[in-house]
Amino acid sequence: MAAAGVLDGVLTVLAEHGVGALSVRTVAAAAGVSPAQVQYHYRTKSELVRAAFDHAGEQFLADVAAAQPTTLMDVVEQWLPLDDRRERRARVWLAYAALSAVDTALAAASAQLDDELRQWFVGHGLTDDAAAQLFALIDGVTIQCLMLPQAERRSLVERTVVPFVRDTGHPSRARE
Helix, strand or coil: CCHHHHHHHHHHHHHHHCHHHCCHHHHHHHHCCCHHHHHHHCCCHHHHHHHHHHHHHHHHHHHHHHHCCCCHHHHHHHHCCCCHHHHHHHHHHHHHHHHHCCCHHHHHHHHHHHHHHHHHHHHCCCCHHHHHHHHHHHHHHHHHHHCCCHHHHHHHHHHHHHHHHHHCCCCCCCCC
């Protein structure tokens, strides 16, 4: 089985049970492989989480491309856990963020990625300050959404993110 199968196992463990349940054995069981196969690809928990985060990021980019967003709000919504697929990715991000707080290698990679994402927003018309604020808002709203039933998440986004994007002066589609 390729590393992608192992990564899907990591995503499953993180999304369904959290970072505390992540181990070579739980990943192997979720991926349907031997623990030795997991260890062949990833030696540490940090490596597993980083690889899973990267894998989830690739899925995110594919989903954004498939959605063909036309506004900033369309892109932002791809980040937020408004359906099962995005919720799974958000739980992986949360595990990555938690480990980044105590793992210097992950913290450095996380800071670099955060900077790249803020710069992406700037490149798409936001000021540096608005990009930093939007990025922080997305992080906070993602955490809040994960604590709410899916049926209540859209309302939170409508009350928080939509007004912010509208107030940046960046085009965003009208809401029904």
